[in-house]
Amino acid sequence: MPRVFITGLGFVTSIGNDAEAVASSLRALRHGFELYPPFQKPEIACKVIGTIKGFSTESTDPEDWTWPAGYEIKRETIRSMAPHGLYAHCAFLQAVGDARLGEGDVSNRDTGLFAASGGSPMLTYFHHDRLLKLGPARCSPLGIVASIVGTLNFNLVAAFRIQGASTGFSSACASSAHAMAYAFEEISRGRQKRMFVVGGEDGNRDAILPFAGMRTLSNQSNPDLASRPFDAARDGFVGTGGGVVVVLESEDEASRRAVEPYCELLGWGQASDGYNVAISHPDGTGSRMAMENALAATGIAPSQVDYVNAHATSTLIGDVSEARALRAVFGVKGLRPAVSSTKALTGHGLSLAGAMETAFCALVMRRGFIPGSAHITRLDPECEGLNIIRSTLPNAARVVLKNSSGFGGANVAILLRRS
Amino acid sequence: MPDSVQSNLGGTKPFPLATKPFAPDDEAALREALKRCSPSTFEAAVQFRKTGNADHMPAVVIGVIERFVEPDLRSKLKDADDDLRLIEDLGIDSLTMMEIVILVEDVLQLSINNDELRNLRTVGDVKTFIDCKIRGLPLPRPTKFLPIEHIGAVMPVQPPFLFLNEASVSSTGANGKYKITGQEFFLQGHFKDNPVMPASIMLEALGQLAVLFLLEGAPTEPGKMIGSNTIFFTGCEGVRAHRMCKPGDILTLSVKLKRMKMPLATFEGAIRVGQEKAVIAEDITLTFAFVESAVAPAAIDGVAQPGAGDSSANPPLRVAMNA
Numbered sequence: 045m046p047r048v049f050i051t052g053l054g055f056v057t058s059i060g061n062d063a064e065a066v067a068s069s070l071r072a073l074r075h076g077f078e079l080y081p082p083f084q085k086p087e088i089a090c091k092v093i094g095t096i097k098g099f100s101t102e103s104t105d106p107e108d109w110t111w112p113a114g115y116e117i118k119r120e121t122i123r124s125m126a127p128h129g130l131y132a133h134c135a136f137l138q139a140v141g142d143a144r145l146g147e148g149d150v151s152n153r154d155t156g157l158f159a160a161s162g163g164s165p166m167l168t169y170f171h172h173d174r175l176l177k178l179g180p181a182r183c184s185p186l187g188i189v190a191s192i193v194g195t196l197n198f199n200l201v202a203a204f205r206i207q208g209a210s211t212g213f214s215s216a217c218a219s220s221a222h223a224m225a226y227a228f229e230e231i232s233r234g235r236q237k238r239m240f241v242v243g244g245e246d247g248n249r250d251a252i253l254p255f256a257g258m259r260t261l262s263n264q265s266n267p268d269l270a271s272r273p274f275d276a277a278r279d280g281f282v283g284t285g286g287g288v289v290v291v292l293e294s295e296d297e298a299s300r301r302a303v304e305p306y307c308e309l310l311g312w313g314q315a316s317d318g319y320n321v322a323i324s325h326p327d328g329t330g331s332r333m334a335m336e337n338a339l340a341a342t343g344i345a346p347s348q349v350d351y352v353n354a355h356a357t358s359t360l361i362g363d364v365s366e367a368r369a370l371r372a373v374f375g376v377k378g379l380r381p382a383v384s385s386t387k388a389l390t391g392h393g394l395s396l397a398g399a400m401e402t403a404f405c406a407l408v409m410r411r412g413f414i415p416g417s418a419h420i421t422r423l424d425p426e427c428e429g430l431n432i433i434r435s436t437l438p439n440a441a442r443v444v445l446k447n448s449s450g451f452g453g454a455n456v457a458i459l460l461r462r463s
Numbered sequence: 464m465p466d467s468v469q470s471n472l473g474g475t476k477p478f479p480l481a482t483k484p485f486a487p488d489d490e491a492a493l494r495e496a497l498k499r500c501s502p503s504t505f506e507a508a509v510q511f512r513k514t515g516n517a518d519h520m521p522a523v524v525i526g527v528i529e530r531f532v533e534p535d536l537r538s539k540l541k542d543a544d545d546d547l548r549l550i551e552d553l554g555i556d557s558l559t560m561m562e563i564v565i566l567v568e569d570v571l572q573l574s575i576n577n578d579e580l581r582n583l584r585t586v587g588d589v590k591t592f593i594d595c596k597i598r599g600l601p602l603p604r605p606t607k608f609l610p611i612e613h614i615g616a617v618m619p620v621q622p623p624f625l626f627l628n629e630a631s632v633s634s635t636g637a638n639g640k641y642k643i644t645g646q647e648f649f650l651q652g653h654f655k656d657n658p659v660m661p662a663s664i665m666l667e668a669l670g671q672l673a674v675l676f677l678l679e680g681a682p683t684e685p686g687k688m689i690g691s692n693t694i695f696f697t698g699c700e701g702v703r704a705h706r707m708c709k710p711g712d713i714l715t716l717s718v719k720l721k722r723m724k725m726p727l728a729t730f731e732g733a734i735r736v737g738q739e740k741a742v743i744a745e746d747i748t749l750t751f752a753f754v755e756s757a758v759a760p761a762a763i764d765g766v767a768q769p770g771a772g773d774s775s776a777n778p779p780l781r782v783a784m785n786a
Contacts, residue, residue, distance in 0.1 A: 182568075
């Protein structure tokens with residue numbers, strides 16, 4: 045069975061728009077939050093989001109958008125994109141450069157692309173409103189491919205002439221972890237030699253505000269306090285967007301091209317809560333089973349795991365649920381791997397989260413540190429007994445477990461090993 | 464009555480121009496709509512909207528097309544003739560064509576059916592189309608692409624004296640191709656051990672293309688058609704041969720209608736081989752006569768004879784249907 049390696053990364057995130065900036069923010073525990081102008085209204089209690097800097101994507105017309113210098117994107121490419129399509133397109137170019145892939149390496153039948161995003165609520169609303177008010181004849185022919193879930197894979201597959209497997213994944217906040225997991229399957233089953241895994245979210249008013257309707261957002265107006273997973277005073281998550289691309293390659297392909305991988309993707313597991321459409325199981329049953337399945341699938345003993353990048357989003361119920369799952373897998377055996385949630389820095393990237401945080405894990409393994417769990421002043425007593433690290437550790441983890449959970453109680457656990 | 468037929472008929476009706484006076488609000492909306500077009504495009508649109516004078520229309524349409532063409536291809540549009548092709552020369556796909564149309568509709572205040580779009584292949588087609596819309600003239604018959612079987616079926620000339628392999632016919636002229644095979648009977652003697660396509664035969668080929676235009680593209684009177692056995696050569700002027708043409712050469716022929724008045728039709732004609740000029744004829748004049756049309760002309764390739772019905776063979780937005 046071919047082994048699978050991570051050989052390239054690209055980032056457009058609230059904590060940096062390239063690997064260097066992201067690594068520096070993770071090491072220094074520097075967050076990416078700001079007061080978000082569209083939320084500074086009396087009827088909106090939530091004030092803060094993880095903003096994407098250096099891009100302007102407020103307009104519903106992609107030709108109004110701006111992005112950092114160095115990315116050349118044609119009108120005919122951008123016209124069918126959502127904001128997160130632009131973020132991911134830039135991250136894709138970074139990842140291709142980072143993995144030192146030539147044009148022929150990207151576009152061939154052995155190279156595929158799996159993506160995950162929640163679509164673009166902003167553009168869905170804009171185009172649908174036009175459709176109903178002005179009639180179909182006055183509507184952009186590309187409104188639908190810019191808006192619907194799947195826009196990310198449609199656009200990137202076309203723009204980069206992907207010829208291998210391509211599809212999108214939809215399990216809410218576990219989506220891009222599922223994309224990563226099934227991309228692993230494509231390679232480990234010998235069906236593809238290389239896979240791009242892409243996560244993206246608009247992270248703007250229309251993408252984040254619906255979660256205020258659900259009462260799951262933090263109403264903190266202080267950007268330094270808004271996202272604090274595992275803290276006793278946490279009051280909800282902080283939304284964010286962006287685009288992250290991870291390049292997976294088979295061992296043969298990585299060695300043929302003589303690239304040094306970030307780490308090996310050992311395997312994964314998944315399980316579902318079977319409990320509630322939106323609330324995590326109070327005991328973290330699904331998350332526990334997903335971790336157990338990942339360990340069993342890879343033959344890794346719990347004692348070998350030295351860092352867990354938690355899903356913990358800073359919600360009241362979710363963080364405790366995951367803490368219980370972690371205690372069941374590790375704590376009861378007397379094991380205390382380092383645990384942190386980088387969502388304290390980035391905010392919750394929703395469909396983007398799994399790919400973004402897996403990329404963080406790969407990056408920090410190479411850079412030789414473990415990012416701390418920021419913004420904890422008083423640990424939630426429910427989370428006691430876990431080794432939740434409050435500051436960055438100066439050593440590299442050898443085996444990392446990455447948790448992701450989504451609506452409907454979908455849970456994915458991914459295992460990585462420093463190579 | 465099927466929708467496609469209805470919309471085809473609707474397309475030939477005069478378009479009612481907006482009668483509402485052009486207000487400052489309209490000007491602001493127009494400026495916003497044309498913000499990525501040249502200032503002269505905006506000016507032309509303002510003049511058109513204020514006066515309804517269709518002379519401003521080409522500048523608006525070309526300005527809108529330019530705005531959707533990638534910057535490195537825009538120079539082609541600067542000194543374009545009407546034969547500049549939208550897809551092949553300007554890289555405009557069917558989706559971009561839709562974007563162009565939506566903006567033109569918005570700016571010129573007219574509406575265009577999807578069905579009418581698929582026949583627009585060149586800048587000239589677009590200009591003619593919009594012009595007809597604005598002036599309330601009937602839409603020109605779309606360019607028809609005729610395979611050899613069809614040419615053979617309608618032409619009075621037959622092999623071995625037919626010098627067209629394929630042709631396309633629009634409302635203003637026709638284009639065709641002929642490959643010199645070397646098997647043409649007259650090449651055995653023209654010349655001895657040196658086959659060269661006779662200039663007279665090349666002129667004949669242009670004449671045949673003009674005949675095809677009269678049969679397939681020329682305007683006729685209601686209930687009448689041009690009789691295929693009524694067309695004959697009457698004269699030509701300004702003929703120059705520039706290049707010898709030999710077996711293996713592919714002749715690209717074109718004729719454009721200059722004048723047509725019963726019983727004479729005059730064309731200009733040209734033959735190229737690749738980019739090289741081979742033959743120019745300033746005037747080729749044919750005589751013709753109308754006969755009663757026994758049956759309605761048949762639809763070719765499913766393309767657009769009103770009432771012919773089947774337009775599903777060529778859906779306008781095939782690419783979007785991938786959804």
